[in-house]
Amino acid sequence: MSWRTPLTKNLKELRIHLCQTSxxxxxxxxxxxxxxxxxxxxxxxxxxxxxxxxxxxxxxFGRYALGQERKVALENLTEGEVEARIKQLAETRPSSSEL
Incomplete structure (x- = not known):
């Protein structure tokens, strides 16, 4: 997908937490x-x-410049819905008011 390439434009780190069996x-x-x-x-x-x-x-969790972070829930989502949420994190640009 086209959004995968520019992930580093906004994101500095992507963390995904999940259960191995649930x-x-x-x-x-x-x-x-x-x-x-x-x-x-x-x-x-x-x-x-x-x-x-x-x-x-x-x-x-998406980590951005200056240590800003955002979290999105992925529980009970399909693979496609998870992809949409990750895309949402990648396209997010936290505002300076969120510092």
């Missing part, structure tokens, strides 16, 4: 299995951290 994290697991390699190939300098922990709700 049904609520299935869409997130599918997204990682199918999309991680392509996104990482298009953004080799962007840290993409995958954190697995038993029983946690799936979510993603």
């Amino acid at each position: 049904a609520g994290s299935k869409g997130t697991r599918d997204f990682i299995l199918k999309q991680y390699s392509a996104i990482k190939d298009a953004n080799p300098t962007l840290p993409i951290l995958i954190r697995e922990a038993s029983g946690i709700e799936a979510r993603a």
Whole structure:
């Protein structure tokens, strides 16, 4: 997808938290299995951290300039919905009022 290439334009780091076994994290697991390699190939300098922990709700965090962060929930979403939420994080530009 066209949004994958400019991830580093706004994002400084992408963290994805998920459970290895829960049904609520299935869409997130599918997204990682199918999309991680392509996104990482298009953004080799962007840290993409995958954190697995038993029983946690799936979510993603975007870190931007000056340490600003945003979180989006990924629990109970399909692979396509997870992709849309990650895209939303990538396109976000936190305002200076959020410092």
